[in-house]
Amino acid sequence: MTSVAPVILLAAEKESAEVTDWAARVGWVVGLGLFVALVYWLMREGWKWRGTLQGDLPELPAAPDEPGAAKLSMSGRYHGSTTAGQWLDRIVAHGLGTRSRVELTLTDAGLDVVRPGAADFFVPVAALREARLDKGIAGKVLTEGGLLVVTWAHGDKLIDSGFRSDHAAEHNEWVETLNDMINKTETEGAR
Numbered sequence: 001m002t003s004v005a006p007v008i009l010l011a012a013e014k015e016s017a018e019v020t021d022w023a024a025r026v027g028w029v030v031g032l033g034l035f036v037a038l039v040y041w042l043m044r045e046g047w048k049w050r051g052t053l054q055g056d057l058p059e060l061p062a063a064p065d066e067p068g069a070a071k072l073s074m075s076g077r078y079h080g081s082t083t084a085g086q087w088l089d090r091i092v093a094h095g096l097g098t099r100s101r102v103e104l105t106l107t108d109a110g111l112d113v114v115r116p117g118a119a120d121f122f123v124p125v126a127a128l129r130e131a132r133l134d135k136g137i138a139g140k141v142l143t144e145g146g147l148l149v150v151t152w153a154h155g156d157k158l159i160d161s162g163f164r165s166d167h168a169a170e171h172n173e174w175v176e177t178l179n180d181m182i183n184k185t186e187t188e189g190a191r
Contacts, residue, residue, distance in 0.1 A: 047092060054093035058155045060121035067109040067122075072177055076165040078102035078115055079140040084129075084151050084158035090138035091159060095119035099139070102163060106177065111150065113161075123152045125185055131178035133171055137162035148174055 081096040083089040090097050100118040104111065111123040129152055133145040140147070140162065148163045148171045165171060 047097070050090070050097075051092045054091055056155075057091070057093045057157060060094050060096075060119060060154070061124060063112045063120070063122040064109055067105075067112060068107040070105050070107055072104075072106040072170075072174060074102075074104045074163070074165045074167075074170055074174065076102055076104070076163055078113065078118070079137050079147065079162040079164060081159050081161040082138050084160045087134075087136055087160070088138050094121075096121075096159070096161075104163060104174075106174070106181075111152075111178075123150070123154075125181060127153045128178065128182050128185070129153060129158060130182065131175045133175060134162070140164075145171070150178065 078100050080099060081091045083091065092098075095118050098115075098118040100115040103114040103116075105114070106112075108125065109122075110125040111128065112120075113122065114120045128150065131148065131150050134147050134149045135142055135144045137147060137149065137160065142164065146164065146168060148165065150161050150163070152159055152161065165174075
C-alpha cells in the first residue's frame with residue numbers, strides 16, 4: 001500500500017493551469033498595433049514631404065500624337081527614378097517614385113514610358129543623355145548589369161530611371177541603340 005499513497009498525494013497536489021491575464025495581453029496587442037500604425041504614418045508623411053521638396057520639378061511630358069515607328073519595345077518593370085549619379089536619392093514627385101509594370105517604346109521622337117496604374121511619361125530624344133547597365137537604383141539591387149538605367153534631363157535636373165526587362169538579354173540592345181541615338185543627336189546639334 002505504500003506505493004499507492006504517493007500517487008494519491010501527487011494527485012491531490014495538482015493544481016489547474018494558471019489563468020491567462022487577458023487584459024495585459026490585449027493591452028500589448030493594441031500597443032503593438034498602434035506602434036505599427038505610427039511607423040506606417042511616419043513613412044507616409046516622409047514620402048509626402050519628399051514630394052513637396054521636389055515640387056519644383058516640372059510636369060512630365062506626354063507622348064506626341066505621332067511619335068513615329070517603334071525602333072525597340074520592351075515590357076518589364078519600372079523600378080523608380082533618382083537624381084542622376086545618386087542612386088539612393090529617389091524622386092517621388094509626379095509619380096516617378098511609384099514602381100510599376102512598364103511598356104517602353106523607343107521611337108525617333110524619344111522614349112515613351114507607359115505604366116499601367118501609374119503616370120505615363122515621355123522622354124524626348126533631345127533630353128536623353130545616357131543609357132547604361134547598372135546593378136541598382138533606390139529600393140532595388142540586382143546582379144551586375146541587371147538594370148537598364150536611362151539618364152535624361154527634365155527641367156534643370158538630370159534624372160536616372162531604372163527599368164528591368166522581362167527578358168534581360170534585351171538590355172544590351174537597348175543600351176547600344178539609345179547611346180547611338182544620343183550620339184547622333186549630339187553630333188547633329190553640334191553642326
